[in-house]
Amino acid sequence: MEAPHQQEPVVQRLRFRYAKRGRLRFTSHRDFSRAFERALRRAQVPIAYSSGFSPHPRVSYANATPTGVASEAEYLEIALNRVADPELVRAGLDRALPIGLDLIEVVEAKTSDFATRLEASLWQLRLPGVSKAEATSAVAELLAQNEVIVERKTKDGVRKMDARAAICTLFLVPDPADDVAIVGEGVESVILNAVVRNGSPSVRPDDLLAALRVVAGLVPTSPALVTRLAQGSLDASGNVADPFGPERD
Amino acid sequence: MRSLWTQLEPLLPKVHKPIQYVGGELNSCVKDWDSADVRWALMYPDAYEVGLPNQGVMILYEVLNEMEGVLAERTYAIWPDLEKLMRENGVPQFTVDGHRSVADFDLLGLSFSTELGYTNMLSALDLAGIPLAAIDRTLDHPIVIAGGHAAFNPEPIADFIDCAVLGDGEEAVIKITKIVKEWKLAGRPGGRDGVLERLAAAGGIYVPRFYDVEYLEDGRIKRVAPNRPNVPFRVNKHTVMDLDEWPYPKQPLVPLAETVHERMSVEIFRGCTRGCRFCQAGMITRPVRERSITGVAAMVEQGLGATGFAEVGLLSLSSADHSEIAEMAKGLADRYEGSNIGLSLPSTRVDAFNIDLANELTRNGRRSGLTFAPEGGSDRMRKVINKMVTEDDLINTVSAAYQNGWRQVKLYFMCGLPTEEDEDVLQIAVLAKRVIDAGRQATGGKDIRCTVSIGGFVPKPHTPFQWASQCDHETVDRRLKLLRAEVQSDRRYSKNIGFRYHDGKPSTIEGLLSRGDRRVGKVILTAWQRGQRFDGWSEHFSYDRWATAAEDVFADSPVSLDWFTTRERLEREVLPWDHLDSGLDKEWLWSDWQESITGGEVDDCRWSPCFDCGVCPSMGTEIQIGPTGKSIPLIPISPLVNT
Numbered sequence: 001m002e003a004p005h006q007q008e009p010v011v012q013r014l015r016f017r018y019a020k021r022g023r024l025r026f027t028s029h030r031d032f033s034r035a036f037e038r039a040l041r042r043a044q045v046p047i048a049y050s051s052g053f054s055p056h057p058r059v060s061y062a063n064a065t066p067t068g069v070a071s072e073a074e075y076l077e078i079a080l081n082r083v084a085d086p087e088l089v090r091a092g093l094d095r096a097l098p099i100g101l102d103l104i105e106v107v108e109a110k111t112s113d114f115a116t117r118l119e120a121s122l123w124q125l126r127l128p129g130v131s132k133a134e135a136t137s138a139v140a141e142l143l144a145q146n147e148v149i150v151e152r153k154t155k156d157g158v159r160k161m162d163a164r165a166a167i168c169t170l171f172l173v174p175d176p177a178d179d180v181a182i183v184g185e186g187v188e189s190v191i192l193n194a195v196v197r198n199g200s201p202s203v204r205p206d207d208l209l210a211a212l213r214v215v216a217g218l219v220p221t222s223p224a225l226v227t228r229l230a231q232g233s234l235d236a237s238g239n240v241a242d243p244f245g246p247e248r249d
Numbered sequence: 250m251r252s253l254w255t256q257l258e259p260l261l262p263k264v265h266k267p268i269q270y271v272g273g274e275l276n277s278c279v280k281d282w283d284s285a286d287v288r289w290a291l292m293y294p295d296a297y298e299v300g301l302p303n304q305g306v307m308i309l310y311e312v313l314n315e316m317e318g319v320l321a322e323r324t325y326a327i328w329p330d331l332e333k334l335m336r337e338n339g340v341p342q343f344t345v346d347g348h349r350s351v352a353d354f355d356l357l358g359l360s361f362s363t364e365l366g367y368t369n370m371l372s373a374l375d376l377a378g379i380p381l382a383a384i385d386r387t388l389d390h391p392i393v394i395a396g397g398h399a400a401f402n403p404e405p406i407a408d409f410i411d412c413a414v415l416g417d418g419e420e421a422v423i424k425i426t427k428i429v430k431e432w433k434l435a436g437r438p439g440g441r442d443g444v445l446e447r448l449a450a451a452g453g454i455y456v457p458r459f460y461d462v463e464y465l466e467d468g469r470i471k472r473v474a475p476n477r478p479n480v481p482f483r484v485n486k487h488t489v490m491d492l493d494e495w496p497y498p499k500q501p502l503v504p505l506a507e508t509v510h511e512r513m514s515v516e517i518f519r520g521c522t523r524g525c526r527f528c529q530a531g532m533i534t535r536p537v538r539e540r541s542i543t544g545v546a547a548m549v550e551q552g553l554g555a556t557g558f559a560e561v562g563l564l565s566l567s568s569a570d571h572s573e574i575a576e577m578a579k580g581l582a583d584r585y586e587g588s589n590i591g592l593s594l595p596s597t598r599v600d601a602f603n604i605d606l607a608n609e610l611t612r613n614g615r616r617s618g619l620t621f622a623p624e625g626g627s628d629r630m631r632k633v634i635n636k637m638v639t640e641d642d643l644i645n646t647v648s649a650a651y652q653n654g655w656r657q658v659k660l661y662f663m664c665g666l667p668t669e670e671d672e673d674v675l676q677i678a679v680l681a682k683r684v685i686d687a688g689r690q691a692t693g694g695k696d697i698r699c700t701v702s703i704g705g706f707v708p709k710p711h712t713p714f715q716w717a718s719q720c721d722h723e724t725v726d727r728r729l730k731l732l733r734a735e736v737q738s739d740r741r742y743s744k745n746i747g748f749r750y751h752d753g754k755p756s757t758i759e760g761l762l763s764r765g766d767r768r769v770g771k772v773i774l775t776a777w778q779r780g781q782r783f784d785g786w787s788e789h790f791s792y793d794r795w796a797t798a799a800e801d802v803f804a805d806s807p808v809s810l811d812w813f814t815t816r817e818r819l820e821r822e823v824l825p826w827d828h829l830d831s832g833l834d835k836e837w838l839w840s841d842w843q844e845s846i847t848g849g850e851v852d853d854c855r856w857s858p859c860f861d862c863g864v865c866p867s868m869g870t871e872i873q874i875g876p877t878g879k880s881i882p883l884i885p886i887s888p889l890v891n892t
Contacts, residue, residue: 026267026268031268040557041559067267096557098274098275
């Protein structure tokens with residue numbers, strides 16, 4: 001058998017922040033990655049391919065949100081075999097993706113520790129049919145605990161884990177007019193913001209909701225609408241910093 | 250028209266693969282409801298992952314949406330998890346484009362590639378709030394139209410549909426749209442029957458309620474005749490001539506959800522005259538009409554640009570038979586050199602395959618396995634089905650493939666073909682071992698694989714086997730067991746031969762639905778009422794539910810499940826689809842059936858004289874093939890680079 005075709009070397013790496021919005025929040029990570037590979041071809045991006053018998057475009061993803069969760073802060077990196085204008089590539093890819101899967105921002109990769117900078121996530125949870133008073137006391141009760149064990153269904157059965165330790169901050173968004181969530185319409189609801197450490201085992205929004213249920217019996221009348229607003233390193237006061245900061249310096 | 254999205258959205262986090270219900274696919278469109286005069290809902294009656302890539306629906310969706318004042322949206326079968334939630338919450342069957350209620354459209358067009366979508370149609374009608382029985386519908390309900398290959402015998406679903414379209418759909422949907430528009434503008438004269446009468450008179454459209462069926466005491470059909478004036482005795486199929494004038498889909502739909510075909514497809518020709526006697530598709534789509542090599546190249550270029558797919562499927566019933574397939578494969582491989590774009594021919598005949606072609610197809614893409622469909626296990630069997638490929642042809646082809654770097658060959662067969670004996674099926678094991686031997690000899694290695702896939706044969710309407718007795722599933726299963734034992738008996742080969750089979754029971758039900766008449770409608774309804782759905786999915790298919798439904802419905806009647814399936818029909822019997830004209834001369838079909846039993850072969854009329862199947866003269870059509878002598882020019886690939 002012939003030797004596999006040698007692929008051209010990588011000359012540039014681009015990092016993107018992208019969003020999963022509205023109804024396209026139901027896109028799974030696998031769905032997104034297939035759509036993204038097709039967008040690379042439609043936009044004629046000079047993407048580098050892996051070598052081997054079945055070459056794959058060189059794309060790496062960080063911490064994808066669960067299916068059904070919207071996001072304003074997903075990250076991925078691509079490798080190119082020709083030097084390209086980052087903003088032209090971003091605009092081309094964004095046009096090639098369906099509306100709702102939107103490439104928001106691009107930087108040229110200058111650092112190698114990007115993934116480790118994605119220390120924590122800022123989640124916004126909109127809870128339909130929950131009153132302010134209920135939410136306030138549930139949040140206080142959750143924060144008062146040292147440990148809250150929740151159950152998560154996995155392929156291999158039910159897994160138990162602590163959902164409390166990873167929570168850095170959790171609070172009610174005081175004025176919903178400031179709310180930037182882009183999902184849900186016409187439902188009375190409260191909005192919680194939470195900064196949660198990404199680490200392992202990762203605590204996901206579902207686990208957070210389970211924790212509120214466990215400590216305070218808090219159950220929204222219809223499924224919570226969750227959006228990841230930011231990802232990045234944690235500062236001393238528990239805020240999430242822009243992970244592209246070092247790239248821009 | 251209000252969108253159902255806000256009602257649907259809270260249900261989606263609770264169901265499997267919610268992305269399939271949200272729409273918004275690349276190249277999909279949502280037109281303004283109020284400015285449309287005629288509104289179509291198009292349904293592929295199976296799960297989204299199967300239905301979305303369907304070329305028929307995609308073509309009609311685009312053709313209709315290109316028309317001014319016409320709107321088309323898509324809907325698919327809904328899995329039981331969401332169906333349950335929708336019923337609990339009062340959410341009706343919706344379109345994925347605008348999330349509009351299917352009941353609010355003027356027309357609901359269903360594309361039936363197989364009969365296994367019938368129960369899903371009933372689910373969709375019921376969820377939509379449309380009465381299941383066509384005669385119970387009022388002016389408030391859509392006109393329900395069946396199309397696709399199964400529409401060539403729509404009698405089993407005659408109670409549930411308002412009409413069926415025979416043949417190619419592109420021009421037919423335009424014609425139907427115009428008729429419905431005129432009828433609406435005229436104030437809907439004559440009500441529902443009024444528009445159906447106009448459709449029936451237009452040709453190519455069958456309205457079951459305008460025909461009465463009489464039966465003999467022994468259960469056979471006595472006659473089928475129109476019950477009102479201006480309705481034709483026979484309904485002709487529609488044939489699109491000059492495929493180059495219909496370069497659809499131009500903007501193929503690209504789903505976010507994973508589907509069964511992750512590629513862009515271009516139909517390189519329609520129809521087939523190889524004359525395989527089991528093949529309904531080859532019989533009802535005659536004559537062969539090729540798309541030109543330059544027409545194909547233009548569609549590939551536009552489609553790749555519109556979708557970003559990495560693989561192009563060159564579709565047809567036997568793609569290597571295109572008169573310029575070699576030039577096409579080479580031209581496309583040259584044009585997309587270095588782009589990692591792969592080409593594939595989803596159906597390739599052993600005798601039309603050659604290594605040069607295969608090398609061109611895989612030049613820029615991946616060299617996966619080769620797939621062939623000898624269909625019959627023995628040379629004798631292949632003569633009966635008119636699949637003129639000898640075992641030696643196959644071994645020669647496979648040896649050449651192994652010498653050129655392929656390591657895996659898949660072979661497709663059918664079990665239960667007319668006149669089949671145990672040894673015909675056991676010959677498949679001999680063949681598979683010869684394939685492995687050929688591979689070992691060609692490569693000097695042992696790392697060779699051959700996968701044998703086999704399923705039960707179902708006799709289909711409008712084929713020479715339409716009179717045949719369908720093999721009972723006990724016999725099919727027994728032969729499959731014998732074959733598996735034979736494949737596994739020799740340890741020198743058993744590790745290299747994969748064996749995949751479908752048990753015979755689903756084929757029996759498919760047989761009932763394929764060759765059934767109007768009396769089968771009650772069986773479909775009963776099986777559906779008892780929970781039958783998604784018949785193409787083994788985890789949802791229940792033979793027992795179907796068999797008991799047939800027993801209960803046919804309790805005091807001369808017919809039965811066996812009567813419709815394993816019974817051989819005689820020459821003079823009126824068949825349920827005799828009044829639906831595919832152009833094939835019934836006398837020719839009968840003589841071909843008789844010849845099959847003695848192993849008489851028929852050549853392809855593209856390369857030998859006409860054998861009088863009857864299609865061209867009766868339908869006013871002719872064979873359209875190249876070569877055109879044209880070639881595919883190179884185009885520069887322009888990456889997004891700094892210069």
